[in-house]
Amino acid sequence: MKQSGKKLRGIFSWIIGILFFVEMVAVFVISEWEGDLKRIEPKLRIESAQWIPPQKNKTDDFGEIFIAVKNCSAKPKCYIPNLLFMNSDDQDAFGETLIPNRYYDSLSAESAVDYGNSEMIPPGVTVDVHYPLTEQDARELDAMIRANDTVYVRLSGYISEDKTYYKLQMQQEEE
């Protein structure tokens, strides 16, 4: 009888173990599926990107990158993302991050209140965003243009479409 009990306990443990394994596999598969869902969700997309060179008569102007961003999803994106410019369209290419010129930046500086989350990109809407370049950014961009003539831009963070790079258009300096 003792032998039989041991055998039954063994079978029970095996069955519980197999069920636990099946559940873990199911949880893993569903989590992966959900992860994929987040990756394919329409997000922000760059519609156009243009480099505007600095004005010659201004010493503190280093130019800017001007992009049109579309929110392709059905929900608003509650902040304006940073922009990366890089010398190739590889995932791990060298690049620099630019901070957008936000509507409330000057107001937030004046008062203690942070209005950063009060500006949004509504669903289905395309907005124009200016990314001013610092002296360092301008130097990096100039080096990239000299090196391979093509600069790629992409929005940073998870809210942009994955692996979507846009070729930066160069505006000729006005004479």
Added chain:
Amino acid sequence: MGKQRCPQCGKKFDFELSGWICPECGLVILGSTEKKLFQKKNRKIEFDKYVKEKFFGTLINCALVFILLLGIGISVKIPNLVRERRIAEKEAEIIKTSAEMGNVISIAPYTLKFTQAFVPDWDILPKLNGIHYLAVDFVTAGKNQESVLKNLSDIAWVCLHDVGADSYLVPQGVYHLTGSDANQTELRHMNVTSELDKKEGTLIFIVQSPDREYDLCVFTGNESEGYGRYDISVNEQYTIPIKLTDQRTVTGS
């Protein structure tokens, strides 16, 4: 009957052959003692039999409950995922409609009307360098609009488009407008809100200048999972050009 143990000394002997008297200790085996011993032996046999026969049944039941719960969990989760995947794969298609201040906008089962837009010159709003306020009054009606659980803000939200700057601004809550508790209370009494959650209310936007071109944008759609005030799957957008009227003067505390 076979040999059994004496309940007193434990010696094994055949009760019938020894004349119901223990050869070791001399105990007389009575009918009740015999019955007790018989039941004890039988119970053990029954328990062993139960373990042998019912064990697999119990095991199978446990497994079935486990599989059933797992199946329910998966069958609830998967259709949701499939539906969300279908929605996610396509870009949002949003119908854009123009409207005017004073028009009644129907967002079934509710209606919404923006009555006036003005620059509030209220003492309770702090006067900070570079900050200007723009206020918009609204009226809502329709099914359960008085309800604190269900109202228009579940399926619609508003933002202000600064056309010149191409920026979309959300209405400010009383906490962002002033740090004073007394003034916050006063603003609440004046129905200042950041959502379309009242029968009559006022939305206040912080703008760079009141003299620029502004559009009020109303986004409507379906309530979706989540608790954020903008967590609505939008399918329609109303654009209302702002025309400023004479300001509504209210003296605060």
